[in-house]
Amino acid sequence: MPLTPEQTQWFSTTFGQLVANVEEAVVGKTRIVQLAWTCLIAEGHLLLEDFPGTGKTSLARAMAQTMQGSQNRIQFTPDLLPSDVTGVTIYDQGSQKFDFHPGPIFANVVLADEINRASPKTQSALLEVMEESQVTVDGVTHKVPTPFVVIATQNPIEQAGTYRLPEAQLDRFLMKTSIGYPDHASTVQILGAQQGRATTPVRSVISADNVISMIELAGEVHIESAVLEYVSRLIGETREAPEVLLGCSIRAGLGLVRAARAWAAASGRNYVLPDDIKSLAEPVLAHRMVLDPEEEFRGTTTAAVLQRILGQIPAPQETAA
Numbered sequence: 001m002p003l004t005p006e007q008t009q010w011f012s013t014t015f016g017q018l019v020a021n022v023e024e025a026v027v028g029k030t031r032i033v034q035l036a037w038t039c040l041i042a043e044g045h046l047l048l049e050d051f052p053g054t055g056k057t058s059l060a061r062a063m064a065q066t067m068q069g070s071q072n073r074i075q076f077t078p079d080l081l082p083s084d085v086t087g088v089t090i091y092d093q094g095s096q097k098f099d100f101h102p103g104p105i106f107a108n109v110v111l112a113d114e115i116n117r118a119s120p121k122t123q124s125a126l127l128e129v130m131e132e133s134q135v136t137v138d139g140v141t142h143k144v145p146t147p148f149v150v151i152a153t154q155n156p157i158e159q160a161g162t163y164r165l166p167e168a169q170l171d172r173f174l175m176k177t178s179i180g181y182p183d184h185a186s187t188v189q190i191l192g193a194q195q196g197r198a199t200t201p202v203r204s205v206i207s208a209d210n211v212i213s214m215i216e217l218a219g220e221v222h223i224e225s226a227v228l229e230y231v232s233r234l235i236g237e238t239r240e241a242p243e244v245l246l247g248c249s250i251r252a253g254l255g256l257v258r259a260a261r262a263w264a265a266a267s268g269r270n271y272v273l274p275d276d277i278k279s280l281a282e283p284v285l286a287h288r289m290v291l292d293p294e295e296e297f298r299g300t301t302t303a304a305v306l307q308r309i310l311g312q313i314p315a316p317q318e319t320a321a
Helices: 005-022 030-041 056-066 082-086 120-132 184-193 208-218 225-240 250-266 274-288 293-297 302-312
Strands: 046-049 071-075 087-092 097-102 109-113 134-137 140-143 149-154 175-177 244-246
Touching (some): 005 250, 030 056, 030 149, 030 208, 056 109, 082 087, 082 120, 087 134, 225 244
Parallel strands (some): 046 175, 071 109
Antiparallel strands (some): 087 097
8 A cells, every 4th residue: 555645744754854863974975875774764785885984984873873773883804704793602501502692793783894805705694684684593593683784885996905795795785885075065064073083973863663664664655567667677778788797686676666665755755756766776786787897998887887778768657656
């Protein structure tokens, strides 16, 4: 059943409050904060490729504080083990039982810092939890809290000491984007507000239970069959493009639909428009495409290929639910 006008208004107003609250910590990055919250509400995960000191940790911390949720940070290093992420089972001599000690992945917001500095074996420890919101250790399954989002950061690939994320790992991230450095006015505002080394926590705006309600409401946003066909043509064309070796999977299409539903509700609508798909196509699809090495050498980017595809495929006529 589509959202009622009252539910849509509550969702849009609350989403705006969430964004505004996080912007107290991450200044001048409205679209990035909107994407981060859309990612969480669409039950996806966010990959940030950026240089140090651009506010990645502040974004994760502020999101957790905003929704009264738990937050953990995992510093990925070459010697990090999978059990350092997921947790470990330890034998307790007193009770003569094996007890599970959960790892830092058990939090509402998990910052996986410099994920591409860890070995592929450790990176793979995230595959199950990012797809199924659970961890299996010694044959026993443990659920992570809800809501749950992994905000991973990676250094640019050209930096030394990094491992390229495999395609299966990249496909687990609903979106990839970059915070970037603030503009001049935002930089002046940040410098003027800084009183010391410690950062001031942002206030809580909503409970984690209300965020779960937003997740459920976003799933009820209406999407026309014509828009679904549009999404299907887009991801199909990424596989046919001559510059691309590996196009987008069905998981990518499902993620784009989930994100578009949340984006539409945040915009005060109970139905998805083709423009929602266009607005989210690059952060959701571009990182899943693998270019032909010769095209990459020529300077072709997946974003440019995706923009060409968006220009070639006609969008369906906009209709409301």
